[in-house]
Amino acid sequence: MLNKMKKGMSVLLTLALVLSQMTMVTAAASDYENHWANANIEKWMDLGIIKGYPSGAFMPEASITRAEFVTVINNIFQLEEKTDVTFSDVKTTDWFEDAVLKASTAGIVSGHNNRFRPDDRITRQEAAIVLTNAFQLTGTEAAAYSTYTDASDVATWAATQMSVLVEKGYMQGRSNNELAPMSNLTRAEAVTLLSNIAGELITEPGEVTGMTYEGNLVVSSTGVILKDTTIKGNLYIAQGVADGEVDLDNVKVQGELVAFGGGENTITLTNTEVGTLRVIKHNGKIRILAIGNTKVDKVDMHSGGKLQEDGSLTGNGFGNVEIYTVRPGETLTLEGDFEALTVNTPVKNLVVSEGSVGTLTIMKNAEGSELNISSTGNVGNLVLSGSTTVTGTGTITKAVVNVNGSTMTMTPTETTVSKDVEVEVGGETVTEDDNTATTLHQVAAVAVADQPHLQQP
Template sequence: MRSRVSIVVIALCLIFGMAAAVYAAPLTDTENHWAKELINAWVEKGLISGYEDGTFRPDNNITRAEFMALVNRAFNYQEKAEIDYKDVADTAWYADAVKIARAAGYISGYEDDTMKPDNPISRQEAATIIMKILRLEENTSGADKFNDAAGIPAWSKGAVGAVASAGIMGGYPDGTFKAANLIKRAEAVVALDKALSSKVDVIYDKAGTYGPASGSEEIKGNVIISAAKVNLQNLVIEGNLTIDKAVGDGDVHLKQVTVKGDTYIYGGGKDSVYFIDSQTGRTYVLKDDGPIRIVVSGTTEINEIIAQSGVTVEEVDLAGEGIEGITIDKKVDGNIEINLKGVNVESLKINTAGVTVRTDGDTVIDKLAVNKKADFRGSGTIKYAYINADGVTFEKMPEKYEVAEGVKPPTIYRPSSGGGGISKVAVSAISVEGVAKVGETLTAKVTPTGATVNYQWQARADDGTTWDDIADATSKTYILSENEVGKLIRVKVTGTGNYTGTKTSV
């Protein structure tokens, strides 16, 4: 039994006709349309709009790019993947939509390395996308009820049967599905409305242990953890798992949890996100500020960690495959630090500049691909490295490496201490964000981003000279109380781990 859980249905916001202005007045061409009630209901809620001439054009076709854009909005997909399609220019309006769709994993393009974004999308293509989004099982027999089942291609028949059996897409009055027909705007609204209604989020927003003590419980939709000290156990999550920003610097434990979708880590601190005897696919690290520590143990298997912010990764008492690969792929080049402790991975890829990777002596990287300038510190073993960027440095050189044509070879980093260990990085600044009002939250921002530090909030009288430590105020955030009225507040940070130095905000 799940206790203290919230269920929410994701709202859908569609924008059709990317090149046209939208019009919010009552529609003039839906009065006699079969989908009139749903279309008008969405218009009243502000979810969709018509064109500036007052029409909705419910029977118009939708391009593949437009369908991707509305799916991304509907299911709140935001992460982007690197793409290299010959027909998707980076300046095209749909470039981001394609990148997001590719990252979400519901579309991959054609064998000739094209996406054909301007082509109208067919009903069978839409069915395939919806099947992947909802993670439905292929069901070829589910398509046999249609009179034209024999004409449905083998590549799409399982998807057509899956969405038909789930009640997401139906056939026509004549008993056919018409898989190759182009899907209309009204049909897209109806299909995605049904898809959204079948996909719910389970939210754990209070500390506690959730999931059965033995056996296994299946959750069909997505799961969101929005509080610290949440422990999940013996769960199979069919959708995505999100560890929300609301977790802050707290800890989360996942024990015997299988995530069939993607995992997104926006919250968690140096006290860790623990994966114990668990299985996940792509696991994104996306915390805006401060470090996240991921601890992997037991029979845990993680297909890939995609770090877009600083992270410490540890493998402890591992009995399974552990982490297969790690990709550093921040959206914007900038300083980011990755710490690997006792980690044995098949591959590590660096796709963003300004990365420092620190390894201990128990870390082994089978294959390293460096596509942007990066620094490697520590005594970990790198068996093979492919260097595809200038300015790469190693404290311990790879056993073997290859340099791309026209690229400068890597250089050896010599720690100034002469001791052969990992050099310390100075904490250079600390600032405070927030409004100075009772009940408001102040947030400390440390430089460099991702530095591991100890926090201590302090107060003094406006006319005083002595700063006093505030009891139990040792986290990155502090909520102002009545006790601080008329006082000055500051935060003091002291570097820990690979960081050194003490700074105050005043």
């Protein structure tokens, strides 16, 4: 049951088509009464969160502009971050300037030749790109849209995104089995697409208990507690949470948990099951805390942050962790017992502050990384296929070094250095001739590190 603080939270409260030429009206729209999108339009019209024109009409078949569509996305995610990026055709006096720049900062939209074309009608395939960027959608089929008669009209630059929306059933074709990728997106289609993808939205603090969400759920407010809840789609912690807190207690997320927002105090997972956690916090200042019987199968880090396992953890905690992006100045900290960590990009501030990492692999394309292992940290197997500086007073049980240019201030219990490779260990140069041990485990680790096709993507 929803408590009284969440009245109306189970619907998409902020799906507002904020158009520059629209004003708030009280007259009932009648031009969508027999329209195929009537249910979606009527639901939000009744709530007063989408509005018609002054005449009272909604005009469901009218096209929506790029600026208008981006404003809707901004309303859903309550985007916070805005850099100094500018477009020559977006002025500070334009009503859409704030939304466009925030969406650009979030990587949701991009311009061409420093132009955004805000007043152009957005096409269906352009909208597909915006939506897949905003909701971090991925698919498994290369061309799910191929059954449509006009499949060849899908542009190469939009093929992946169109395939994702069709595969997941978010985008349907028009008449005559046509997908119409180059046609302008209508207002009715925009409402329906966003309804299909966003699912439901929580915009106010409070507790939600005993709910089952059949699709996706977007949380855009701090102070939200989800308890005894199942989300069959994805759960999005939106930028609107900012540096606030969201608590999940006995929650099952069958899709992905995508954290755009949340601060250093904290997104808390208590007795919670998550398939994949994806962290994309703009400034990297976010903490994800696992408590009790919590299990997260996989973690994809696209920003800095802190993954922390509470001392009372009884579940598996965080599973395999993959690091894909950490911006300059951001820190990624691990505190707990982690099975495996793979670094796919250079990270200047990677810290094992407490606990252990079973296998920590620095891939070749992560060359230049800097790893600090604190006095209370341990790495079981450290595989360096990209040159790395390792500091701290923690321990390394086994080190496998496959590349020149690495240094370790501490001395691992066992070290294996590949042929023609030198590494500085504890202030001394170590080569293959100085290997302290060669075990079957280490030979296997070297083989995997030297053969990318055997490694995790």
